[in-house]
Amino acid sequence: MKQESSRIIKFLSENLNRVSKPARYIGGEYNAVFKEVKSNTLRVALAFPDVYEVGMSHYGLEILYWLANELDFVYAERTFLPWPDMIEKMEEHDVPLFTLETKTPVYEMDVLGISLEYELSYTNVLKLLELARIPIRCYERRENDPIVVGGGPVAFNCEPIAEAFDAIYLGDGEVNFQNFLRVVQKTKGLNREERLKELAKINGVYIPMFYTQVGRKIVPKYDFVPQKVKRNIVKDLDSVRHFEKKIVPHVESVHDRVVVEISRGCTRGCRFCHAGYVYRPVRERSADKIVEIAKRLLENTGYDEVSLLSLSALDHSQINEIVDKFLPYVKEKNISISIPSTRVDAFNIQLAEKISTVRKTGLTFAPEAGSQKMRDAINKQISYDEILKTAQEAKKAGWRRIKLYFMVGFPDETEEDIREIGELVKAIKKIGFMDITASINLLIPKPHTAFEFAKLQPPEYMDTVKKILNPYKKFGKLDINDGKKSFVEGILSRGDRLLLPIIEKAYKIGYYDEWGEYFSYEKWSKLFEEVDINRYTGPYGLEDFPWDHLDSGVDKNFLWNEYQKYFSGQTTIDCRERCTACRVCFDYKVTNVMKGR
Numbered sequence: 001m002k003q004e005s006s007r008i009i010k011f012l013s014e015n016l017n018r019v020s021k022p023a024r025y026i027g028g029e030y031n032a033v034f035k036e037v038k039s040n041t042l043r044v045a046l047a048f049p050d051v052y053e054v055g056m057s058h059y060g061l062e063i064l065y066w067l068a069n070e071l072d073f074v075y076a077e078r079t080f081l082p083w084p085d086m087i088e089k090m091e092e093h094d095v096p097l098f099t100l101e102t103k104t105p106v107y108e109m110d111v112l113g114i115s116l117e118y119e120l121s122y123t124n125v126l127k128l129l130e131l132a133r134i135p136i137r138c139y140e141r142r143e144n145d146p147i148v149v150g151g152g153p154v155a156f157n158c159e160p161i162a163e164a165f166d167a168i169y170l171g172d173g174e175v176n177f178q179n180f181l182r183v184v185q186k187t188k189g190l191n192r193e194e195r196l197k198e199l200a201k202i203n204g205v206y207i208p209m210f211y212t213q214v215g216r217k218i219v220p221k222y223d224f225v226p227q228k229v230k231r232n233i234v235k236d237l238d239s240v241r242h243f244e245k246k247i248v249p250h251v252e253s254v255h256d257r258v259v260v261e262i263s264r265g266c267t268r269g270c271r272f273c274h275a276g277y278v279y280r281p282v283r284e285r286s287a288d289k290i291v292e293i294a295k296r297l298l299e300n301t302g303y304d305e306v307s308l309l310s311l312s313a314l315d316h317s318q319i320n321e322i323v324d325k326f327l328p329y330v331k332e333k334n335i336s337i338s339i340p341s342t343r344v345d346a347f348n349i350q351l352a353e354k355i356s357t358v359r360k361t362g363l364t365f366a367p368e369a370g371s372q373k374m375r376d377a378i379n380k381q382i383s384y385d386e387i388l389k390t391a392q393e394a395k396k397a398g399w400r401r402i403k404l405y406f407m408v409g410f411p412d413e414t415e416e417d418i419r420e421i422g423e424l425v426k427a428i429k430k431i432g433f434m435d436i437t438a439s440i441n442l443l444i445p446k447p448h449t450a451f452e453f454a455k456l457q458p459p460e461y462m463d464t465v466k467k468i469l470n471p472y473k474k475f476g477k478l479d480i481n482d483g484k485k486s487f488v489e490g491i492l493s494r495g496d497r498l499l500l501p502i503i504e505k506a507y508k509i510g511y512y513d514e515w516g517e518y519f520s521y522e523k524w525s526k527l528f529e530e531v532d533i534n535r536y537t538g539p540y541g542l543e544d545f546p547w548d549h550l551d552s553g554v555d556k557n558f559l560w561n562e563y564q565k566y567f568s569g570q571t572t573i574d575c576r577e578r579c580t581a582c583r584v585c586f587d588y589k590v591t592n593v594m595k596g597r
Helices: 002-018 059-069 084-092 119-131 153-157 159-164 173-186 192-199 274-278 287-299 319-333 349-355 372-377 384-396 415-431 461-475 484-493 497-509 521-528 556-568 584-588
Strands: 042-048 074-080 111-115 147-151 167-169 211-214 217-220 258-261 305-309 336-338 363-368 401-408 435-442 477-480
Touching (some): 002 084, 059 074, 059 111, 059 173, 059 258, 119 159, 119 484, 119 497, 147 173, 153 274, 159 497, 173 192, 258 287, 287 319, 319 336, 363 384, 415 461, 435 461, 435 484, 461 477, 484 497, 497 521
Parallel strands (some): 042 074, 042 111, 111 147, 147 167, 305 336, 363 401, 401 435, 435 477
Antiparallel strands (some): 211 217
16 A cells, blocks of 8 residues: 555655665665556565575576566566664564565565575575565465465475465476466456465466375375476577566675576586586577677676676586677676686686686686595596696686685595595695685585485584694685584475474574574574474485475486495486486476587
8 A cells, every 4th residue: 555655665764874784775776677556467576585685696586577577467576684673673663574666565465476595594584474464374374465486496395484385486487487477367356275276287386285294295185286296497598588687786786797697407417416406407598699698788787797607607518609709898898707616627728718808806616525536426527637737727827816615424424535625725725826715514415416315414523524624724714614504404405394383483583594693503403402303314215205296307216326326436427418317308308408519
């Protein structure tokens, strides 16, 4: 109602000078969408359950924002979880969560879409619902409450928080998100349950209230919903329209640059990698399309940096062509190109030199394990010699900074395997790098990966890691995670519906668990005493899991075989070379799309 929006605007005018970064809450950014709201307009709030500058960096939220607003009958707006100082003011003045574009209370929307990017945001999700004045459990909602839908990588095991959602959307938004909105519009006037029945007919839409938990398994309550919900897959990225504008945030975002997705999916087969499994197969965007999209986004925003987004950007079959076609433009406009973490064996020094013509940045590599035995076991098929050769070439070409990512906590890992991380850092230091950072984190054995059967190590495991690696601190900055956040994330990622009461108690104590200053391991460990967490730590055999009904497309027996190959040290070929029978392409009638072949 306009009266409530007016009250929100008045609240902002009186309180923005009393909170940090007030520009988070004002909206009106360059390229934001403004539409006339008519009586038949479908009102959508797209929420990222974190602070503004984190949410504004999220590529998936941008895709959904432009997809929704392409539809004439839809007006999609944004909302984020306010920072704690703003939440305090809102609660003090009885102000509900509102949209940035029109300052409309979220509870007045027809749809509330929430991005699920990481499990530690679960407490934020519940706080967001509370601020929006929407009942936390789906079956407690009233007819006029928004349809609450979640989506994102965490949706592939959303069970710990599933009952907070009316619907979960699995897979690529470009396929069926607009259809989802059409059905919501078409079913206005029906009761809530009938509307959800209609939504359940859409491929990739999971309706949690139509399922129940039996043991550890989630099964349908009714025969009108499928045993397994299949994800949505874009078959060819060139076939979907990419947005040509980007909202330029008022507050510098975490990744404050233009982002162009050059490919989706990865077939390298790293056995720990959740994204590598749930986004199969590889689908590349063509070089011409990428350059065209990048130029339009840069011209429509004024940014001077573009990131080529991919799980493995240098694996793109046209990567040289992309850079060669783009280079004259970026040189003329003084624009820099950045590429996320790259594989050592895909790194090309000549290509890196071209990319860094405008602005030379640090290098980031992810060897993941220190010993060759462990790299082979996790299917990270790079050798010690390849790592050192690449580092030597980079040093000769003028790079001075290098960042390395490692994981520990793999099954049957030895102290020597851990020590080899330090030895690798030492060897790279000898090459002459002045600034070396090695980030070492506890493995989170995620659902839908080969390690879904593995044991989640306790945080104390990292105490041993620190003792082993302490002598190597003189060779570089060793950023060794204490394992506490990883352990909690691991429990939540492998959880089931029994965890929702725990998450609900946790958010009432505190939220923003992804942020170090707000994360409390003591809070979580005390709450975990109320459940048998051994059911979530593993190890497991080939048994029922609470995520089996959410189909990523990768066959469970394939994952089990990959897990067995881990113990024998047997590697698996990249399926761009030869099919490895994971079944995604067969069951979903898709294939790897490589534009350069």
